Amino acid sequence: MDPSRREFLEGTGAALAVAAVAPALDAQTPPAQAPAISVDPSVPRTIIRVTVNGVVRRIEVEDRWTLVELLRDRLALTGTKIGCDRGECGACTVLMDGKPVYSCSNLAVWADGKSITTVEGLVTNGRLSPLQQAFIEHDAPQCGFCTSGQLMAATALLAANPRPTAPEVRAAMVGNLCRCSGYNHYVESVLAAAGSGARSTGAGGQP
Amino acid sequence: MKPQRNDNAASSSPAPLKTLGHSTPRIDGVERVTGRAKYTGDVQLPGMLYARVLRSPHPHARIKSIDVSKARALAGVKAVITHENGQVVWGAGSVAGGTQYNDEIKKITKQRRYTFNNPVRFVGDPVAAVAAVNRHVAEEALQLIAVDYEVLPFVLEPEDALKPDAPKIWPEGNLALNARNEAQPNTQRRGDVAQSLKTSPHVFEDRYSTSFVHNAQMEPRAAVAHWEGDKLTVYTPTGGIANCHHDIARDLGIPDEKVRVVCQYMGGNFGNKNQNQDADLIAAVLAKQAGAPVKLEMSRKEDFIGMHGRWPTVQYYTVGVDNDATLTSLKLRGYSGMGPYRKNSGAMGGLELYKCPNVESVISPVYTNRTVSGNFRGPEFPQGFFGAQSMIDDVAYKMKMDPVEFVIKNMSRMSRDEVPYTNYSLDECIRRGAAQFDWKARWRPQPGSDPGPKKRGAGFAMMIFRSGLGQSSAVMHLDSKGQYTLFVGVTDVGAGAKTTMNLIAAEALDVPLSKVTVVWGDTDRCPYSVGESGSRTTIMTGYAVVQAAADIKKQIAEKGLPAGDAVLIASATPSPRLEGKVRSSYGAHFVEVEVDTELGGVHITKYTTVHDSGRIMNPLTAVSQIQGAAIQGIGQALHENLVYDARSGQPLSAGYYFDRVPTHQDAPTIEVTFIESDDGYGPFGAKSMGEAGIILSPAAIANAIFNAIGRRMKDLPITRDKILGALA
Numbered sequence: 058m059d060p061s062r063r064e065f066l067e068g069t070g071a072a073l074a075v076a077a078v079a080p081a082l083d084a085q086t087p088p089a090q091a092p093a094i095s096v097d098p099s100v101p102r103t104i105i106r107v108t109v110n111g112v113v114r115r116i117e118v119e120d121r122w123t124l125v126e127l128l129r130d131r132l133a134l135t136g137t138k139i140g141c142d143r144g145e146c147g148a149c150t151v152l153m154d155g156k157p158v159y160s161c162s163n164l165a166v167w168a169d170g171k172s173i174t175t176v177e178g179l180v181t182n183g184r185l186s187p188l189q190q191a192f193i194e195h196d197a198p199q200c201g202f203c204t205s206g207q208l209m210a211a212t213a214l215l216a217a218n219p220r221p222t223a224p225e226v227r228a229a230m231v232g233n234l235c236r237c238s239g240y241n242h243y244v245e246s247v248l249a250a251a252g253s254g255a256r257s258t259g260a261g262g263q264p
Numbered sequence: 265m266k267p268q269r270n271d272n273a274a275s276s277s278p279a280p281l282k283t284l285g286h287s288t289p290r291i292d293g294v295e296r297v298t299g300r301a302k303y304t305g306d307v308q309l310p311g312m313l314y315a316r317v318l319r320s321p322h323p324h325a326r327i328k329s330i331d332v333s334k335a336r337a338l339a340g341v342k343a344v345i346t347h348e349n350g351q352v353v354w355g356a357g358s359v360a361g362g363t364q365y366n367d368e369i370k371k372i373t374k375q376r377r378y379t380f381n382n383p384v385r386f387v388g389d390p391v392a393a394v395a396a397v398n399r400h401v402a403e404e405a406l407q408l409i410a411v412d413y414e415v416l417p418f419v420l421e422p423e424d425a426l427k428p429d430a431p432k433i434w435p436e437g438n439l440a441l442n443a444r445n446e447a448q449p450n451t452q453r454r455g456d457v458a459q460s461l462k463t464s465p466h467v468f469e470d471r472y473s474t475s476f477v478h479n480a481q482m483e484p485r486a487a488v489a490h491w492e493g494d495k496l497t498v499y500t501p502t503g504g505i506a507n508c509h510h511d512i513a514r515d516l517g518i519p520d521e522k523v524r525v526v527c528q529y530m531g532g533n534f535g536n537k538n539q540n541q542d543a544d545l546i547a548a549v550l551a552k553q554a555g556a557p558v559k560l561e562m563s564r565k566e567d568f569i570g571m572h573g574r575w576p577t578v579q580y581y582t583v584g585v586d587n588d589a590t591l592t593s594l595k596l597r598g599y600s601g602m603g604p605y606r607k608n609s610g611a612m613g614g615l616e617l618y619k620c621p622n623v624e625s626v627i628s629p630v631y632t633n634r635t636v637s638g639n640f641r642g643p644e645f646p647q648g649f650f651g652a653q654s655m656i657d658d659v660a661y662k663m664k665m666d667p668v669e670f671v672i673k674n675m676s677r678m679s680r681d682e683v684p685y686t687n688y689s690l691d692e693c694i695r696r697g698a699a700q701f702d703w704k705a706r707w708r709p710q711p712g713s714d715p716g717p718k719k720r721g722a723g724f725a726m727m728i729f730r731s732g733l734g735q736s737s738a739v740m741h742l743d744s745k746g747q748y749t750l751f752v753g754v755t756d757v758g759a760g761a762k763t764t765m766n767l768i769a770a771e772a773l774d775v776p777l778s779k780v781t782v783v784w785g786d787t788d789r790c791p792y793s794v795g796e797s798g799s800r801t802t803i804m805t806g807y808a809v810v811q812a813a814a815d816i817k818k819q820i821a822e823k824g825l826p827a828g829d830a831v832l833i834a835s836a837t838p839s840p841r842l843e844g845k846v847r848s849s850y851g852a853h854f855v856e857v858e859v860d861t862e863l864g865g866v867h868i869t870k871y872t873t874v875h876d877s878g879r880i881m882n883p884l885t886a887v888s889q890i891q892g893a894a895i896q897g898i899g900q901a902l903h904e905n906l907v908y909d910a911r912s913g914q915p916l917s918a919g920y921y922f923d924r925v926p927t928h929q930d931a932p933t934i935e936v937t938f939i940e941s942d943d944g945y946g947p948f949g950a951k952s953m954g955e956a957g958i959i960l961s962p963a964a965i966a967n968a969i970f971n972a973i974g975r976r977m978k979d980l981p982i983t984r985d986k987i988l989g990a991l992a
Contacts, residue, residue, distance in 0.1 A: 135306035136299015141564035145920040176299035193293030200758030201296040202482040202531030227928040238895035240931035
């Protein structure tokens with residue numbers, strides 16, 4: 058396939074994936090951004106097949122790209138953030154085949170054959186997920202920069218353990234730093250979304 | 265958690281309002297949880313280049329030569345700048361006396377900082393910058409720059425830096441110059457401390473010290489610069505678009521109206537970002553030279569060593585006490601490590617909390633070859649309050665008194681013992697906190713008396729924080745459909761300013777929240793706002809919103825509602841002043857810890873806070889502020905330290921993992937109670953909030969650790985090794 062043709066198709070796909078969820082929530086949503094970067098033809102590249110937020114893609118990536126570079130810069134899914142780019146903070150957490158991973162610490166080529174879910178994929182049929190709703194109601198995000206990572210970690214937790222205790226939430230999300238330190242509200246939100254809010258009481262942060 | 269309200273509190277409790285004072289989710293909550301909120305790093309412009317910065321690997325060195333020819337020749341590189349071809353004075357980067365927001369002082373500042381400095385004065389001082397077609401090429405190009413350094417001797421500790429044989433970081437010496445370019449420590453005196461110490465029956469002396477604590481906001485520093493003709497747009501994480509905008513124009517020597525600064529969402533502030541940064545200037549120069557938009561991104565390590573954090577301190581106290589446990593004298597000799605440039609004051613708060621006739625404070629802000637210090641949430645207080653309130657706590661035990669009783673006996677109820685406050689509730693904060701925490705049951709009269717190996721103890725600290733008034737602006741439009749548009753130059757750094765301004769406008773106009781659209785974070789669209797520093801935005805910009813609303817209501821009364829395409833426009837730039845009074849917020853924190861005397865770990869088992877921040881605009885976000893601040897304070901108390909290797913001058917813990925910021929598992933439940941007041945100033949009586957919660961947290965935790973183990977921990981952070989050492 059002609060590389061320029063392939064890029065065009067992938068760009069359109071990215072735009073459609075975002076547009077499918079946006080209008081139902083907010084008519085003022087800005088249009089999806091064009092892919093920020095194209096592949097550099099002078100470096101090693103690989104074509105991978107990856108499902109991103111339910112959309113199957115065949116896409117050429119540079120071998121040196123991390124997964125978060127692919128998501129943010131190529132697919133314009135900028136909801137996933139880079140906080141440290143070295144596996145310390147969790148701001149870049151996405152789901153890979155349902156498991157939370159640091160997308161800064163995975164190469165894009167390793168996503169070949171996998172299914173990736175980002176924060177943009179949590180809205181279904183124009184509705185926020187119960188976790189997203191609880192995050193708003195309990196004022197979990199302060200600056201909001203760690204929020205998508207916290208959401209992805211919490212989404213994976215509730216899929217595996219629908220009624221976690223507060224210590225279980227803290228243990229599952231320990232890899233997601235929040236410098237605003239809104240940890241209390243994050244834990245409350247997850248418990249509320251799980252319907253186990255009554256178990257949030259009790260002093261002490263450690264399990 | 266739901267905040268507890270002051271149902272049975274002071275008679276000054278304000279009457280409830282319609283919109284303010286009710287827990288309201290943020291108006292931009294959907295943007296924050298869907299990834300749609302755009303931060304600086306998310307900005308993508310057509311043809312945009314990526315920039316990287318080469319930084320000094322030496323703590324102190326002279327650059328003999330730089331060869332950028334190979335970097336420039338690399339395919340895809342569009343611009344390379346160094347001190348030879350891209351030099352700009354960074355006015356906010358070093359200013360005499362640490363006096364930000366003052367052009368005159370920036371002009372006369374002798375010890376200037378440039379975008380690229382020679383000599384380089386700390387590991388991380390920028391040496392060169394590259395713009396290239398993508399970040400990989402930019403990083404590759406950095407490797408091709410050859411710098412020939414003459415390595416110079418360096419000094420890391422402020423007390424060492426003042427010794428006569430210390431390496432000189434500046435020709436004038438290592439004591440940072442004040443706002444008049446004089447090498448003088450900051451000195452405050454009242455009464456006669458020397459005489460009083462001679463006659464006091466009890467005199468206590470001790471030394472306390474605190475570490476460099478990095479802001480470590482989650483969003484790594486970035487800047488996007490874009491020239492369209494002679495107009496420069498900069499997207500950058502700044503807490504103050506107006507000040508940042510003016511700083512960029514001044515430093516680049518272009519008119520203010522030729523600069524636009526945009527920052528709507530920002531991934532955490534925590535201080536010293538109400539101005540421009542070198543990244544903004546470097547991106548602007550690269551974009552000019554390359555003829556294309558440039559996005560400069562810093563790595564996490566660069567952010568840790570290239571930006572700023574709380575200044576480390578050394579504090580020597582001498583305290584005189586009468587036989588009846590009344591303070592007679594307070595003396596502090598302090599040293600603050602500023603790094604090699606002067607961004608802020610280097611002050612230490614604490615002594616002003618006490619009523620005492622004889623006070624002397626001599627504080628030396630000192631240059632070192634560490635990374636640069638600056639304001640971090642409650643700039644001079646958490647470190648100063650830790651020293652002062654640990655010292656006084658210790659004196660209370662030595663005078664055989666309950667520390668709460670000793671403090672209530674000796675605290676000042678006037679500002680600096682002289683000027684009355686607009687309202688005063690610190691006694692009430694302490695009393696309520698002690699009751700809710702159950703101080704009498706949790707505090708050990710005999711420190712370290714639990715049988716162990718896990719020992720519990722309780723400690724407390726108090727705080728007073730400035731809540732002054734000042735100038736800020738707001739503009740309001742009303743269209744014929746009844747929709748208001750509020751233009752305010754705030755940035756949403758995390759405290760929720762945008763939502764707060766919407767709430768204040770809705771209250772003042774007596775309309776539903778949705779009838780007001782907020783336009784924010786763009787200097788081309790919004791009037792001056794004071795900026796997100798000093799916990800001032802709600803007070804100052806909020807008051808301007810109240811005034812603009814009053815103006816538009818007056819216009820409606822006079823002219824009626826606008827019809828058709830007509831729009832009513834109101835603006836306000838009030839400069840309210842206090843006459844003969846000081847305005848402050850107050851608070852008290854009570855902490856119970858459990859110390860593992862075998863492994864040295866500290867586990868917080870109860871954390872109770874009581875704050876008076878005036879009328880609470882939005883209890884939901886207010887609780888977030890206090891909880892987050894207290895937990896940040898736990899990090900400062902127990903973990904965080906940008907450690908330097910004494911022999912090489914290299915930073916060893918520049919990142920989240922080794923700096924050890926608090927995680928989910930370090931965060932106890934922070935109980936929050938507000939004592940509300942309305943002193944008649946500010947918007948509906950609002951006072952400072954954002955910084956209030958952190959500044960007493962380290963002191964309260966340290967005092968609780970003493971109560972648990974009977975050993976006074978005098979050096980922050982109180983890590984396991986120090987506790988085990990104290991118990992050995």
